[in-house]
Amino acid sequence: MKFKILLALIFVNLMQAQKFYFPKTAATDSAILEKQMPELALQVIAQHQSPKNKPKYTVTFLDNLFRLQIAAKDYKNSITTLSEYRKEYADHNMAGNKFLAYEIYSMAKLLEKDQKMVFSNALQSAFNTKYESLPVPLTAKIGSIINGDVNDYKNTLKKSLAKQTDKDSINYASALALCKNYVNYKTYSGIIPQTLKLLKVKEQEKFIIETKKLSLKNGNTLTVTIVRKKENTSPLPVILTNNIYAGELVDEGLGKRAAIYNYVGAIVNTRGKRDSDGINNPFEHDSEDLYEVIDWVSKQPWSNGKVGMIGGSYLGFSQWAAVKKLHPALKTIVPQVAVGIGIDYPAQNNVFMSYMMQWIRYVTNNKLADDKDFNNYTKWDSINTAWYKSGKSFRALDSISGKPNKIFQRWLDHPGYDKYWQRMIPYKNDFAKINIPVLTTTGYYDVDQIGALYYYKEHHKYNKNPDHYLVIGPYDHAGAQSFGYNYVYGYGNLLIDPVARISIDELAFSWFDYILKNGKKPELLKDKVNFQVMSTNTWKHVPSLERMHSSTLKFYLRDRKNGASVFEKPKAEEFTKQTIDFKDRNPKYLYHKVSKQDSVYVTNSVYFESEVLDKDLIISGNLSGLFNVFVNKKDFDTNTLLYQIQPDGKTFLLSTHMARASYAKDNSVRQLLQPGKKEQIPIKNSTFISKKVEKGSKLVLLAGVNRNKNWQINYGTGKDVSDETIKDSGEPLEIKWYNDSYVEIPVYQD
Numbered sequence: 120m121k122f123k124i125l126l127a128l129i130f131v132n133l134m135q136a137q138k139f140y141f142p143k144t145a146a147t148d149s150a151i152l153e154k155q156m157p158e159l160a161l162q163v164i165a166q167h168q169s170p171k172n173k174p175k176y177t178v179t180f181l182d183n184l185f186r187l188q189i190a191a192k193d194y195k196n197s198i199t200t201l202s203e204y205r206k207e208y209a210d211h212n213m214a215g216n217k218f219l220a221y222e223i224y225s226m227a228k229l230l231e232k233d234q235k236m237v238f239s240n241a242l243q244s245a246f247n248t249k250y251e252s253l254p255v256p257l258t259a260k261i262g263s264i265i266n267g268d269v270n271d272y273k274n275t276l277k278k279s280l281a282k283q284t285d286k287d288s289i290n291y292a293s294a295l296a297l298c299k300n301y302v303n304y305k306t307y308s309g310i311i312p313q314t315l316k317l318l319k320v321k322e323q324e325k326f327i328i329e330t331k332k333l334s335l336k337n338g339n340t341l342t343v344t345i346v347r348k349k350e351n352t353s354p355l356p357v358i359l360t361n362n363i364y365a366g367e368l369v370d371e372g373l374g375k376r377a378a379i380y381n382y383v384g385a386i387v388n389t390r391g392k393r394d395s396d397g398i399n400n401p402f403e404h405d406s407e408d409l410y411e412v413i414d415w416v417s418k419q420p421w422s423n424g425k426v427g428m429i430g431g432s433y434l435g436f437s438q439w440a441a442v443k444k445l446h447p448a449l450k451t452i453v454p455q456v457a458v459g460i461g462i463d464y465p466a467q468n469n470v471f472m473s474y475m476m477q478w479i480r481y482v483t484n485n486k487l488a489d490d491k492d493f494n495n496y497t498k499w500d501s502i503n504t505a506w507y508k509s510g511k512s513f514r515a516l517d518s519i520s521g522k523p524n525k526i527f528q529r530w531l532d533h534p535g536y537d538k539y540w541q542r543m544i545p546y547k548n549d550f551a552k553i554n555i556p557v558l559t560t561t562g563y564y565d566v567d568q569i570g571a572l573y574y575y576k577e578h579h580k581y582n583k584n585p586d587h588y589l590v591i592g593p594y595d596h597a598g599a600q601s602f603g604y605n606y607v608y609g610y611g612n613l614l615i616d617p618v619a620r621i622s623i624d625e626l627a628f629s630w631f632d633y634i635l636k637n638g639k640k641p642e643l644l645k646d647k648v649n650f651q652v653m654s655t656n657t658w659k660h661v662p663s664l665e666r667m668h669s670s671t672l673k674f675y676l677r678d679r680k681n682g683a684s685v686f687e688k689p690k691a692e693e694f695t696k697q698t699i700d701f702k703d704r705n706p707k708y709l710y711h712k713v714s715k716q717d718s719v720y721v722t723n724s725v726y727f728e729s730e731v732l733d734k735d736l737i738i739s740g741n742l743s744g745l746f747n748v749f750v751n752k753k754d755f756d757t758n759t760l761l762y763q764i765q766p767d768g769k770t771f772l773l774s775t776h777m778a779r780a781s782y783a784k785d786n787s788v789r790q791l792l793q794p795g796k797k798e799q800i801p802i803k804n805s806t807f808i809s810k811k812v813e814k815g816s817k818l819v820l821l822a823g824v825n826r827n828k829n830w831q832i833n834y835g836t837g838k839d840v841s842d843e844t845i846k847d848s849g850e851p852l853e854i855k856w857y858n859d860s861y862v863e864i865p866v867y868q869d
Contacts, residue, residue, distance in 0.1 A: 137166060138288040146280040156301055160190035163294050178207050178606065183295060185221065189306070190298040194225040194232075201225075210620040213602040216257040220265045223249055223314060224306045242310060246317045256624065259375040262368035265314050267307035271491060276300045325349060326378055328371055332394070335411050339390055339397040343412070346374030346384040347421055354423040356450075356635040357383045357416045360430045361405060361437035364488040365393035373430075380628040382427075382635075385416045392486060399483055400526065401433070402460050402543050406440040413441065417448035424448055425635050429627055431455035431600030432567060433482075439544045439574055442553050451556045451634040453627045455600035459570020461540025462786075465530050467569065468778035468804050469786055470756050471513060471831045471841065473503045476520050479527055507828035508704050510845025531841040536786040544574075550581035557587040558630045558644075560623055562594025563653075563808045564610050572807065576664065588644050589664075590626065591807065592619045592651035599623060610772075616656040652737060652867070653810035659739075659867070667809065668740040668865030674761075674820050676727055676746075677858040685729045685820075694749070694855040695725050699824050701834055701848035706826075713819060714768030723758065724823030725856055732816050739809040740865030742774050746800040746822065749855035752835025753791040754781045756825040757800060759862065766815035773812075776805035777825055779833065779840075791837045802862060809867065818864075822856055 139162045145155045164187050167180070181204035188197035201222055208214045226245035231238045250258065279297045283289060289297065322328065331343045342365075347355075358377035362370060365388040374384030390408070391399025417424050426448045428438045435457030442452060458464050465475035481493035492498075502520045509519070514531055517524040533539040545553060557578065561571035568591075578585045591599075593615040598604055603620040607613040621643070632638030643649055646660035650667060661667060677689045700706075710718040711726050719726075742761060759776040781789045783800045792798050812818070826832060833840045834847040 137291045139163070139291070139294050140287065141283060141289040141294070143283060143285055143287050146283040146286075152280070152301075156298065157191045159289070159294055160187050160298050163187055163291065163298055164191060166291055167295075178204065178608075178612070181207060183299070185218075186299050186302045187295070189221060189225060189302045192228070194228045197225045198222055198229075207605060209602060209604045210617065211622070212254065212257075213620075213622055214604075216253060216261060216264055218264075219249070219261065220267065220310055220314075221302070221306050223265070224310055227310075238309070239313060242313055243317060246314050247321075250318075250321055255379055256376070259379055260372040262315065262318055263366075263372050265310065265318070266368055267303075267311065268491065269304070269308045269311055272300070272304040272307055276304045322371075322375070326375060328374070330394075333387070333412065333415055335408060337407070339408070340395065341390070341408065341412065342388040342392075342394040343416070344370040344374050344384075344386040344388075345419075345421070346371060346378045346386075348378045348381065351378075351381060351383075354421055355381065355383050356425040356427060356631070357385050357419075357422045358631065359385045359387065359413065359416060359426055359428045360434055361389060361409060361412075361428070361441070362386050362430070363389045363392055363401060363433050363482050365389075365395075366487045367393075369488070376624065377429075377628075380631070382628075382631065383416075383421050387412050392482075394486075401479070401482055402436065402440075402458075405437050406443045406543060409437065409441040410444050410446050413446040413449050417446070425450050427451045427453065427631050427635055429453045429455070429631075432458055432596065435567070435571070435600075436460055436544070442555070443543075443545050443549055445553060445555070449555065451558070451631070453558045453560070453630060454571070454574065455560045455623065455627070456562070456565045456567045456596050457559070457571045457574060458567050459573040460543050461533070461536050462573045462804075463567055463569035466534070468776075469534060469536075469782040470777055470779050470825060470833070471531065471534070473506070473516060473829050475530065476502070476516050476524070476527055479524060480520070483524075483526065503828040507832075510704065512844045513831045513841045534839065534841065535782060535789055545577070547577075548581055550578045550585075551583075553578060553582060553585065555586070556630075556634050557585070558590070558627065559587065560590045560594075560599050560626070562592060562596070562599040563806070564593065564595040564607050565599050566596050568806055569804050572664070573804075579663070588647055588649070590623075590643065590649045591809075592621075592658075593653050594619075594623075616651065616653060618656045618658060619651045619653075650739070650809050652739065653808070654813070655737075655811050659809070664740070667807075667867060669868045670866045671743075672736075672864045672866050673744070673861040674727070674729065674818060674864055675858060676725075676820070676822060676856050676860040676862075679728065679730065685727060685818075688861075689858045692857060692859065694857045697725050697823065697854045697856065698851050699723060699826060699854075700851040701826065701832060702845060704845075713762075713764045713770060713817075716768035717764070717770045719760075719762055719770055719819060719821065721821060721823075723826050724760070724821040727820045727822070728764075729818040729820075732812065732814055732818070735814050736812040736816075737809070737867040738773060738812055738864055739867035741807040742776055742802060742805040742862050742864060744802040744860075744862040746802065746860045747797060747857040748800060748860070749795070749797050749857070750780075750792050750835075751794050751850070751853045753794060753837035754779065754833055754835045754840070755792075755852055755854070756780065756830070756833045757783075758821075758823050758825040759802065759805070760821040761862065761864070762819040762821070763810075763812050764817040764819055766813055770819070771810075773810065773818075774806050774808050776802055777830075778802075778804070781837075797857070820862055822860070822862075824852065824854070 145152045185197045185200035205214045227242040230241035279300045327347045329345045333341045370386040377384030388395045390397035435454035438452040438454045477499045506519050517527045561568045602622045629641040633640045648661045709722045711721045712718040761773045763771040834843040836847045
């Protein structure tokens, strides 16, 4: 094994050291660049290795390859490779429109060459051919897919070329990046604006698209985009989406999605977005405004008086805002990956996240969505790093990011789940009045899973018999509002079971047919809670979240000396001591080797490992439990992770939990810890999962303290955490984790 690893490292180093000829004149002379790029691309392709026996890397390999083939002017093979990429990315042609711009460009270049066509004519022919070949649902978002910022692509290419100034060679990594940047610019500069004009012609044949101004009683005016199929002349139910991510192509795409399924699509932009006036204060006014929006759309001549709502993330939150004061015309909502405002965003279990600043800028920098700034991950990582290294208060993050921000500061003024957050969505008994059908979708890897399930749990807590269904599976934030990919990208490219690879769009509109058109109930919805058990290729259907498991297994924070089991309560009291020095901004990265194949990151954590499991175990639900601790400060932020060490030695992250200790008992009222006294910290609102843990596996539990650039740092003084600085760190945090502490693991049995 060591020999194989050594060979692999040698190969990687050789790849990085590989140099290709690339004349320095190509960096400044466009004619030379055009001649050299195909030759460079061919050399890179020759070194671009297929990931044999590593299927999770196949998608990245194919992504790079089809772009390299375009750079090499091998357009026929680039189309074939892109087709292979899409099949690898998602089953059932659900990704059939992904990277459509590159395919249309390649098709046009082939026609230009083979049929001696003028490129503009070839592009028109290629676009029309591809548009007509796509399944109708995939045509809805073509506008956003084929659009691109040509100037941005041009500037990125210039930066790549600038690195080659006075150089006659280029290494593999730089050559690959240069080829990709070149192809991005060539593709989009070659097809825009002609393809957008061609798309407009196609859509004018099929749809009626109108933009209206809706004046509200409070004096604000909102922009509403209405999309209808021309062939549908009778009134239809309206599918409404409340969109803060404003843009003509985005809004029309959301509207066309509804129209394609034979509904009227209505997209309203929130205050201050697109042509809506008023002050843009995200989350604050949606509940107030949407009642009037629903009233208006339900009374239009193209509406039959029935309204449904759909959308994900903020758009999912909006639906819960809308039902705080329920309009009679609103017959159903389909909140997908819904933000739990004040619950999981901008703070998760009362711990504010650095990402909130990036998102606020995203939706408030201008009247549209500032994708360029939002997607500048290098910039935002450097901002968060600068804040972390500075030791300044979390309140200083907005200034460090460029300028003070009132929204950011206002959110920080509400660290508990108080009336500020409560008035934005249904609260307690408000849920008892929500008697319309609801379909919630979320995923085990959805960053807003805690929020989505908060609404589900509260609805069932306060309503005796809510008509509320849940679908949850191995999806991330994007997948649970679109379709299930073959892999969960960004989470180790996790291969998901084939049965989980479903279209969330098709599920949602089947639901609308069921509720609004007296259609058949979607087959997947066999009970109120429908969850996919990972590693079994099966769905399970139960009447409640509690029935996702049939028993529990307590994992105690104990040493396994003398063969003791972590699943048995210890007889004698002991503890594991942990020390965290908040002054240290460069802690040593610590890893615990769990096998010859893998290790886990344990900086800021204490490590507990179970014995080998002697039978399969299906973990299904979310972690609960209780930490018994002794702390020398008034507060700290817990961070808990549960891993599976698989029989092959690889690790698998099963569940996580983060919370502010002082809010663990009640998220609306802070209860500081008493230094020097043994305290109990309950574990609530951890992430859900359902997965078979195979016989021969072990479980690893990490209990520790949150301390990194992505979240607030809680120094434990008892002051408002947002105001604490490194000067408040004082003596190191000391925690005694007592061995009668436990994490309760939910277990499912048929």
